[in-house]
Amino acid sequence: MQYISTVILILVTIGAYLFSRFLSARYQNPLMNVVVLSSALVITILLLFHVPYELYQPGKDFITMLLGPTTVCLAVPLYNNRSVVKKHLAPIIMGVCFASALTAITAMTIAQLVGMPKDIVVSLGSKSVTAPVAAEVAKVNGGDPGLAIAFVIVTGTLGALVGPAILTLLKITSPLIRGLALGTISHGQGTATALLEGEQQGLMAGIGMALAAVVTSSLIPIIAPIIVHS
């Protein structure tokens, strides 16, 4: 019986995903985020049919298990664009490191100062990295994977919405740096936005996203304890 409900709920998740993809392709708008739409659909269905969350757990665990292998695949775009990385190695690394560190420190410090609990503070640290990595970084450091992903999505949507305007406001005109910034700060959603500006921007955004994942996951174990215990 439980087996059947698991299969049905996985199928519901796939259905919600396909439908959301269709909607977001039709209405090109950062607010039409596939993850937000699909999750809202699944939540609505669970509530509507009074399905307890525990029943969704096995299906959730199965799908989430595949997040790791998916993250591993990020090595491929990074490898394909290694010549660009090599050419601008120092500025790229410096930019990604400083941006990743500062954004995590700022977010966590503000939360800590207003007295938020530890799991929220830690989960904020990984809000600029791609969701699968953010979930794991949060888990490893005592945060909450679900919350971490919520912060990732808000950051991604916000960056996609206002990122290009902020870059213009800051007089950042180089297409490569614009792309790098969008990918580093707003991961996949930023990369999609960068791709709208041009191929070069998209490529750099992909590099930024992959590097930010490595940098942030290495930094949070050092930064988080300092902020939480201060």
Add this chain to the structure above:
Amino acid sequence: MVIVKKTVAIVWQLLIILLVSLAGDKVAAVFNLPIPGSVVGMLLLFTLLSTGVIKTVQIQEVTTFLLKHMAFFFIPVTVGLMNYWEIFHQRGIMLFGSLAISLFIAFVVFRFTTLKNEGGK
């Protein structure tokens, strides 16, 4: 026959990715690394590609598919947010403020990034 060949190729590719992923988890666990196993796996795959042990064509279909549909794999975790209603209800504004301010600061950092031979400021 073509379909069989194609299927075998896909399964083989998936197997490579799963093995690298498992190896990443294992390395992270054995050495007690604070970095997620998936990031270790990503670095491992990058190394394997760089050293030519694995060629991109050997994993192309599966990696393209997984990357394209990455969003799907974190829907269930996001659905889990339905259990956090209270947090957003109570602290939504502060959380949003923290996210917005830190986002802006990160963009400012890139004001100071310059690439050579690229004409950008």
